[in-house]
Amino acid sequence: MLYLQCAGLTRRPWFEGFELELEEREIIVLAGPSGSGKTTLLRAIADLDPVDSGEVFLRGAERMTMAPSEYRSKVIYMHQTPVRLAGTVRDNVAAITGLGVHDSRAPDTPPGLGADQDANQLSGGEAQRLALHRALLVDPDVLLLDEPTAALDPDAARGLEATIQDWVRAGHAALWVAHDPELAGRLGARMVRFP
Amino acid sequence: MSPILLDPGALALAALLVLANAAASLALRLGLGRKLVTAGARAVIQLLLLGYVLVLVFESDSPWIVIGLMLAMAFVAGVEAVRRTTRRVPGIYKSSLGVVMVSSMAITFYALFVILRVEPWYAPQYAIPILGMVLGNTLNGISLGLETVMAGFDEKRAEIELLLAHGATRREASREVVRRAVRTGLIPTLNMMVAAGTVSIPGMMTGQILAGEDPMNAARYQIFILFCIAGGVAIGTVGVVFAVARLVFDDRDRLRTDRIRHLR
Numbered sequence: 001m002l003y004l005q006c007a008g009l010t011r012r013p014w015f016e017g018f019e020l021e022l023e024e025r026e027i028i029v030l031a032g033p034s035g036s037g038k039t040t041l042l043r044a045i046a047d048l049d050p051v052d053s054g055e056v057f058l059r060g061a062e063r064m065t066m067a068p069s070e071y072r073s074k075v076i077y078m079h080q081t082p083v084r085l086a087g088t089v090r091d092n093v094a095a096i097t098g099l100g101v102h103d104s105r106a107p108d109t110p111p112g113l114g115a116d117q118d119a120n121q122l123s124g125g126e127a128q129r130l131a132l133h134r135a136l137l138v139d140p141d142v143l144l145l146d147e148p149t150a151a152l153d154p155d156a157a158r159g160l161e162a163t164i165q166d167w168v169r170a171g172h173a174a175l176w177v178a179h180d181p182e183l184a185g186r187l188g189a190r191m192v193r194f195p
Numbered sequence: 196m197s198p199i200l201l202d203p204g205a206l207a208l209a210a211l212l213v214l215a216n217a218a219a220s221l222a223l224r225l226g227l228g229r230k231l232v233t234a235g236a237r238a239v240i241q242l243l244l245l246g247y248v249l250v251l252v253f254e255s256d257s258p259w260i261v262i263g264l265m266l267a268m269a270f271v272a273g274v275e276a277v278r279r280t281t282r283r284v285p286g287i288y289k290s291s292l293g294v295v296m297v298s299s300m301a302i303t304f305y306a307l308f309v310i311l312r313v314e315p316w317y318a319p320q321y322a323i324p325i326l327g328m329v330l331g332n333t334l335n336g337i338s339l340g341l342e343t344v345m346a347g348f349d350e351k352r353a354e355i356e357l358l359l360a361h362g363a364t365r366r367e368a369s370r371e372v373v374r375r376a377v378r379t380g381l382i383p384t385l386n387m388m389v390a391a392g393t394v395s396i397p398g399m400m401t402g403q404i405l406a407g408e409d410p411m412n413a414a415r416y417q418i419f420i421l422f423c424i425a426g427g428v429a430i431g432t433v434g435v436v437f438a439v440a441r442l443v444f445d446d447r448d449r450l451r452t453d454r455i456r457h458l459r
Binding site: 047073085 | 353356357358445
């Protein structure tokens with residue numbers, strides 16, 4: 001099933017007429033030089049920034065027909081540097097599970113992290129795991145990943161890659177911005193070059 | 196007991212006291228001499244002018260002139276509240292004016308019609324000072340609230356966008372920033388109520404006592420005006436903070452901090 005379709009997305013001066021089709025259980029790696037607008041594109045697809053023209057369809061439905069909060073809970077943009085909310089790991093999870101768009105559920109802790117750990121004391125890898133855990137709790141269809149492993153050591157990076165790959169195989173999809181030229185090969189993913 | 200009238204000679208004697216400031220400026224080489232003269236002269240001219248305007252308004256006995264003056268006062272306060280802030284967002288003046296008009300007028304009319312039941316309702320002796328006290332304080336609350344809420348959206352952008360990106364509505368994502376701004380706007384008024392009568396005798400009460408009013412009645416008036424101020428500040432601060440929380444988001448609930456302009 002076609003999960004995400006971008007048709008003629010334009011935001012000058014970064015991209016003009018960007019097209020993309022992302023299928024269920026698919027990861028597309030988006031590669032391109034720094035400053036070419038990859039982050040801008042992900043943010044525009046996530047509807048966090050406006051576009052000049054073009055359309056985005058989620059499972060066949062144009063996103064403007066959905067409430068912004070509904071669409072953004074299905075297509076989640078994960079920041080390049082994980083955002084840590086003030087407080088503990090538990091507070092960080094509860095801030096997301098407490099949103100009205102989700103079924104209220106007990107905030108559980110990401111594996112390997114303590115609920116009472118101060119979010120600002122986490123290492124880069126831990127913070128990234130927390131961020132991924134928060135995103136998956138929302139049960140999105142698509143993740144928009146902005147170089148999530150760029151600041152991690154190789155072991156932590158492979159671990160995160162495996163988690164995301166498993167999640168995608170379970171019936172989701174991801175658009176993954178990366179600098180690592182070997183990532184697409186490791187994930188068995190299609191690579192799209194960004195101009 | 197009728198109050199002692201201050202004639203120009205008495206005011207001149209009072210002006211001697213400003214010499215203490217001049218002495219400090221000279222002794223410590225503060226270079227404030229010119230500023231001191233200007234400030235003193237401005238105070239004299241502005242207050243005497245205000246006195247003349249009020250005499251004219253009092254003598255006119257016209258509701259239209261009273262309402263006109265009230266609207267002018269609220270207009271100046273609405274503009275001044277924004278001018279005191281260091282950030283601007285398109286639509287901020289309109290919002291501030293609207294909120295100041297509604298909050299200060301609502302409080303003043305409640306005081307005139309419901310609490311005091313003044314006859315006629317527009318009696319300037321009541322309408323103008325009440326509105327003036329409410330405006331002066333609402334102005335502070337509003338500009339504090341405005342400054343804090345705009346700074347909050349600027350500084351908490353990443354946190355707010357994180358919540359938005361996980362399906363938060365505009366309201367959910369801005370809740371913390373809004374809360375902090377409203378709290379900041381209300382605190383000075385709360386402090387004022389706590390300190391009233393212990394640290395100093397409040398200005399209005401002082402004035403009434405000097406004018407020969409019974410101190411108990413002066414105290415009651417001071418309580419009444421404090422509550423009017425508290426109400427005005429609350430409505431005004433909540434109003435502008437919510438207005439800004441609308442202005443920095445677009446129709447798709449995107450946080451548009453690019454709309455916030457820094458002045459310095």
